[in-house]
Amino acid sequence: QQQVKQSPQSLIVQKGGISIINCAYENTAFDYFPWYQQFPGKGPALLIAIRPDVSEKKEGRFTISFNKSAKQFSLHIMDSQPGDSATYFCAAKTSGAGSYQLTFGKGTKLSVIP
């Protein structure tokens, strides 16, 4: 059972364009939603995260939009650059006692072409 569904599986964007990656979840107990960026051969790096008490969070060129009623959240990368080419993972976690694991989506491979 996949608790976090991520789309698209791959994405090609031109330099300067906007990259949009979407995630949907089922478990309403999730209350922390981070995005990770992973380059080949490296571990995932925390990019940006949001809690459901806000609908949007922006850090530089990266924005998370969150829709609690739809149980969906998305990552927007503005002014996409070739250096942004990587695999992006959404994740979710509950903060209840005894549960510390992150549940990840399957990832989106982003290619930004010059």
Add this chain to the structure above:
Amino acid sequence: DTGVSQNPRHKITKRGQNVTFRCDPISEHNRLYWYRQTLGQGPEFLTYFQNEAQLEKSRLLSDRFSAERPKGSFSTLEIQRTEQGDSAMYLCASSSAGSSYNEQFFGPGTRLTVL
């Protein structure tokens, strides 16, 4: 470098052999996690430590797998009698109990290939 470190970075072994991986978390982090990532998939949770106590284990962690964190600092993950299906990237992450969001920071991983 004060990030999470993992050793070795790569391990090639023959089926049936035992392997052990080491993780050194960020020094002030008391929480440590192991995940497994196969090709084209997101990381999957294996186990979690708070200090030296192993508090959570996934059903993915079969009895051939054992993890320890003896002094609440570094951790080891051992796989006994390796199988080809164990081939994956093994990721370690750490976090601070004092962090309101419990952000998890990952190491570079150990890539295991079982022949």
